[in-house]
Amino acid sequence: MIKAYLNKNHIILKTSKGKVFQFAAGTAITDMLDDSPYAQFPKGKTKAAALLEQFYAAQDLSIPEQMALFAGIGFSVVIEESDGKAVPVITVKSAEELCALELITLMKSRKPLKRCEHCGEYFFPQGRSDAVYCDRIGADGFSCKKIGAHRQYRKNSRTNDVKAMYDKMTKHNRYLKNSGKISERDYDRWMASVSESYAAYKNGDISERTLMTRLSETLSPAGRSARRDISDYLL
Numbered sequence: 001m002i003k004a005y006l007n008k009n010h011i012i013l014k015t016s017k018g019k020v021f022q023f024a025a026g027t028a029i030t031d032m033l034d035d036s037p038y039a040q041f042p043k044g045k046t047k048a049a050a051l052l053e054q055f056y057a058a059q060d061l062s063i064p065e066q067m068a069l070f071a072g073i074g075f076s077v078v079i080e081e082s083d084g085k086a087v088p089v090i091t092v093k094s095a096e097e098l099c100a101l102e103l104i105t106l107m108k109s110r111k112p113l114k115r116c117e118h119c120g121e122y123f124f125p126q127g128r129s130d131a132v133y134c135d136r137i138g139a140d141g142f143s144c145k146k147i148g149a150h151r152q153y154r155k156n157s158r159t160n161d162v163k164a165m166y167d168k169m170t171k172h173n174r175y176l177k178n179s180g181k182i183s184e185r186d187y188d189r190w191m192a193s194v195s196e197s198y199a200a201y202k203n204g205d206i207s208e209r210t211l212m213t214r215l216s217e218t219l220s221p222a223g224r225s226a227r228r229d230i231s232d233y234l235l
């Protein structure tokens, strides 16, 4: 038998042998690993896992259907004295009840259920509710959160490199235009083209290579450019 004490969204479990587990609701449930509180119930972990699966699937169910998930679960609560206060203590008799306790606590604290963008598994964010990666450790020894952070960092630094190139090329061509080395008309046309391309790149519509090709276009030197577009005659 395990006693459970609730403190906001944290659950404190005390086994009859005096072992204590303390965790945020939604963290023990995620993997039900061997060193988790679920290991205290060697039998019946399957039932808990089944309840968890149903809960994941229940996100699209109506409220009565969601309520039906917990229909068979009834906790017994006793009052204990702790530091001169009367505190409610829940008796947890099975892994399934522990799972239900975690889920109910999560529902109460309105923690959203998310699907990790790296491993695709469900998780309950413990910090920011807009978190997109879970804390599971993959075969490579890194957590999804760590891999995600690294990927984002690489993406950002890549984006910064492109931005630096864009700034450098626009500055360079503006200098050429201001010093009369290229025509204002060519510069304006190029500028309109690259700013549109840069927006398209940021939007993911064109590749980095396409943007770079457009950025590095050599503009014709002023004076020597006798080439006139057909549109010049139409204007």
Ligand SMILES: [Zn+2]
Residues within 6 Å of the ligand: 116, 117, 118, 119, 120, 121, 133, 134, 135, 136, 144, 145
């Ligand atoms: Zn993950």
